[in-house]
Amino acid sequence: MIAFDSVSKTYTSLFRPPVRAVEEFTLTIGRGEIMGLAGPNGAGKSTLISLLLGYLPPTTGRVTIADSAPRPYIERHGIGYLSELITLNPQWTLEGALERLAVLAGLPATTARERVEAVIDELGIGEHRGKKLKALSKGNLQRLGLAQALLRNEEVLILDEPTHGLDPVWTQRFRDLVQRLRSPERTMLIASHNLDELERLCDRVAIIDRGRLQRVVDTRGAASRDVAASYHLTVAAGSELVADAFPAARSIGDGRFEIEGGDAAALNRRLADFLARGGQITALIPAHSGLEAQFREAVRSSGEPSRAE
Amino acid sequence: MMRRARMWSYLAWQSRDFVVERGAPLLIVATLMTFPIIMTLRDLGDAASPMQAAISARYGIVQLFAEFSLICVLIGINGVVSSDRVKGYYRFLFAKPVSIPRYYAQAYVVNGVGLVFTALAVLGAIYALGYPVFPARVLLMVVLVYLSLGGLGFFYSTLARFDWVLMGATWGLAQVLRAVYPAHESRAGRVLDVILPPFHQLREVAVQLARGEPAESRTLVWLLAWGISGLVLGLLILRRRPLAT
Numbered sequence: 176m177i178a179f180d181s182v183s184k185t186y187t188s189l190f191r192p193p194v195r196a197v198e199e200f201t202l203t204i205g206r207g208e209i210m211g212l213a214g215p216n217g218a219g220k221s222t223l224i225s226l227l228l229g230y231l232p233p234t235t236g237r238v239t240i241a242d243s244a245p246r247p248y249i250e251r252h253g254i255g256y257l258s259e260l261i262t263l264n265p266q267w268t269l270e271g272a273l274e275r276l277a278v279l280a281g282l283p284a285t286t287a288r289e290r291v292e293a294v295i296d297e298l299g300i301g302e303h304r305g306k307k308l309k310a311l312s313k314g315n316l317q318r319l320g321l322a323q324a325l326l327r328n329e330e331v332l333i334l335d336e337p338t339h340g341l342d343p344v345w346t347q348r349f350r351d352l353v354q355r356l357r358s359p360e361r362t363m364l365i366a367s368h369n370l371d372e373l374e375r376l377c378d379r380v381a382i383i384d385r386g387r388l389q390r391v392v393d394t395r396g397a398a399s400r401d402v403a404a405s406y407h408l409t410v411a412a413g414s415e416l417v418a419d420a421f422p423a424a425r426s427i428g429d430g431r432f433e434i435e436g437g438d439a440a441a442l443n444r445r446l447a448d449f450l451a452r453g454g455q456i457t458a459l460i461p462a463h464s465g466l467e468a469q470f471r472e473a474v475r476s477s478g479e480p481s482r483a484e
Numbered sequence: 485m486m487r488r489a490r491m492w493s494y495l496a497w498q499s500r501d502f503v504v505e506r507g508a509p510l511l512i513v514a515t516l517m518t519f520p521i522i523m524t525l526r527d528l529g530d531a532a533s534p535m536q537a538a539i540s541a542r543y544g545i546v547q548l549f550a551e552f553s554l555i556c557v558l559i560g561i562n563g564v565v566s567s568d569r570v571k572g573y574y575r576f577l578f579a580k581p582v583s584i585p586r587y588y589a590q591a592y593v594v595n596g597v598g599l600v601f602t603a604l605a606v607l608g609a610i611y612a613l614g615y616p617v618f619p620a621r622v623l624l625m626v627v628l629v630y631l632s633l634g635g636l637g638f639f640y641s642t643l644a645r646f647d648w649v650l651m652g653a654t655w656g657l658a659q660v661l662r663a664v665y666p667a668h669e670s671r672a673g674r675v676l677d678v679i680l681p682p683f684h685q686l687r688e689v690a691v692q693l694a695r696g697e698p699a700e701s702r703t704l705v706w707l708l709a710w711g712i713s714g715l716v717l718g719l720l721i722l723r724r725r726p727l728a729t
Contacts, residue, residue: 228579230728249579251488256579262572266504275497279489279580323576333579 176331176362177204177227182236184222184386196222197386200236207359211373211380211394212366213466215474219386220366221259224335227364228256240331253280255324255332259339259366261316265309269300269319272308276323294322297352299345313340321349325356332356332363338372350376374466382473389473392466404468406442406459408432413454420449433462489582491590498591502560502598509559510599514552514606521548525614541615545607546694549622550687552606553629560599560630561637562648564591565722570645574727584727585719592638592715596630625690628707632686635711639718642725655683681710 184197197219204210214220225231226238229245240248248254263272273294277287295301298318303311311319317340324332338346353376356363367373373380374394382389408424409431410417417424421434436442450456521544528537565588568574578584603626611618636654640647658680667677685703692699 225728228575230575230578230726232726246584250581250583253489253581254579256576258572258575260572262575264571264573275494276576276580278493278497279577279582281489281581284490284493320576 176206176208176241177210177364178202178237178239179223179226180237180239182223182226182233182238184219184226184231185234195386197226197233200383200386200388202381202388202391204362204364206362207357208379209353209357209363209365209377211377212364212383213368213370213373213380213470214383216368218383220383221335222386223383224333224364224366227333228254252331253327253329255327255329255334257320257324257334257337259335261308261320263308263319265307267308268305269308269311269315270295270304272319273323273326277326280327282327290326294325297325298322314342314345317341318345321352325352328361330361332361333366334363335366337365337367338369346372370467370470380466382470384474389476390469392469394466404436404465405462406434406436407462408434408456409458409460411455411457413449413452416449416452416454420445420452420454436461489580491582491586494587495590495594498594499598501591502595506559506595506598510556510602513555513559514602514609517548517552517555518606518609521545522610522614525610528615537615538617541610541617542619545610545617545619546622546625546691549603549625549694550691553603553622553626553690554633554687556599556602556626557629557634557637558648558651560595561592561634561641563641564588564595564638564647565641565718566645566647569727578727585722588638588642588722589715589719592634596627596634599626599630619694621696622694624693628690628693628704629686630711632681632707632711633683635714635718636681637714639714639721642718642721654681658683682706683710 179200179202182197182200183195186194186196200219200223202210212220212223222231226233227240227245229238229249238245240254241252243251267275270291273291274287277291282290295304298321300315300318300322303315308316308319317337321334321337324334338349341349350372353363353365365373365377370380378393378395380392380394382392407427408417408421409429411430414426414430414432417426417432417434421432424432424434426432434442434445446456446459525541525544528540563570568577574584577587600623603623607618607620607622633651637647637651640650640654644650661676661680662673662684665673665676667673682703685700686707689699689703689707
């Protein structure tokens with residue numbers, strides 16, 4: 176459905192040296208798939224999304240949506256898009272903004288009003304409908320951004336930092352919403368710094384750094400996996416015994432240690448050994464998810480800090 | 485599922501934007517420029533015969549519109565495209581099934597019609613408060629200035645953030661080059677006379693139109709050609725050139 180084929184993007188300027196934001200990026204996202212996009216600040220995520228929307232041309236390579244160049248596809252079908260920054264006219268009212276965007280989304284007049292009301296209800300922004308956008312909080316603006324992306328049942332949804340500014344309740348509601356939106360006909364790309372969120376929501380996560388695709392992690396079923404890559408172990412007694420039971424343990428202070436996970440049997444054996452030696456455990460909490468471990472490794476191996484977004 | 489935007493339905497929103505974003509500056513300019521004329525015309529009836537008064541009133545209104553239409557067009561066209569680009573509004577607007585050139589072509593038309601209505605309102609105010617004449621032909625001045633100068637402004641707005649500065653620079657540069665290389669003195673002058681935008685003749689042609697006098701057709705066509713070429717080039721740029729930078 177979405178394909179990046181050896182895409183590179185270099186920003187050029189008269190007075191500054193060229194900046195390579197994306198280099199030889201190749202990725203295919205299948206119809207019905209939810210793909211995550213993770214990377215440190217300046218890794219090239221926003222550039223990739225601008226390329227996908229046809230707002231930027233690739234320097235080399237090709238970006239396609241349903242085998243079509245981005246702009247022709249979008250001008251025919253439209254896509255649901257939530258930008259990282261809600262760049263809408265601050266003088267517009269919330270309801271007015273949705274009504275305008277419903278017209279631009281091509282909704283028939285008979286259903287536009289209905290859909291506007293539906294997304295206002297769904298995102299819980301009814302009480303702010305008459306407010307100007309400049310008067311909305313970051314969280315409410317974000318909910319407006321989500322609402323306008325859902326005005327029409329688009330086949331392609333691109334969400335850039337969708338939970339940025341949302342409180343925990345709405346973050347969870349957003350996750351439920353994404354699960355409801357999952358459909359064999361709908362392709363979604365979610366860019367986020369929140370690896371836990373990507374791991375829960377996405378089928379695969381592409382990790383990029385310094386404009387290059389570092390790896391693609393299959394996260395299907397990640398939420399139901401039992402064993403994390405590492406744990407934080409808190410002990411009430413037997414701190415001195417931890418190193419015997421867990422040779423790779425690292426003290427992080429106050430009776431807390433980071434220990435290896437990964438293998439359930441080995442983990443349980445070591446915990447039993449520690450308890451048998453007289454140790455007492457008060458907490459065992461996953462420290463890093465599988466995706467986070469992969470992310471750290473991918474970013475570490477890609478070298479020094481990245482240069483451009 | 486293919487379902488393009490109903491751009492005609494968006495006309496009402498673009499008209500609203502014209503009023504909200506450009507209404508205040510237009511109102512201020514119209515008030516400042518029209519008020520002295522209205523005060524002058526109020527006393528005209530006492531000082532002259534009705535026929536002389538009507539002639540003087542029409543003359544004054546044409547002179548007013550020769551300046552007013554220029555300023556109106558600058559306000560009406562400024563940032564028509566560049567404002568959305570600079571502020572990033574395009575990111576949400578054009579994720580919808582919208583043709584970017586069509587959207588801005590419609591905005592160009594809406595702003596032009598808005599300026600004609602503004603001019604109508606000024607004429608109405610003069611009729612009601614100053615002197616009861618209604619030289620509707622001055623609306624042609626606004627249309628001509630919008631089509632010629634506005635077309636160039638649209639073109640610059642697709643290229644750069646400071647479109648009004650570029651318009652001013654083009655105007656100024658053309659004036660300077662014409663002064664340095666007069667058309668009747670050298671071959672370079674004659675070439676420049678053809679190439680440069682003939683905006684130095686805009687006022688004269690517009691006044692001729694407003695008075696119902698025959699305007700020089702070559703200059704009129706040349707003025708319109710510059711404006712329409714600017715509009716078409718701008719639309720082509722919007723079709724070919726991505727909005728992000």
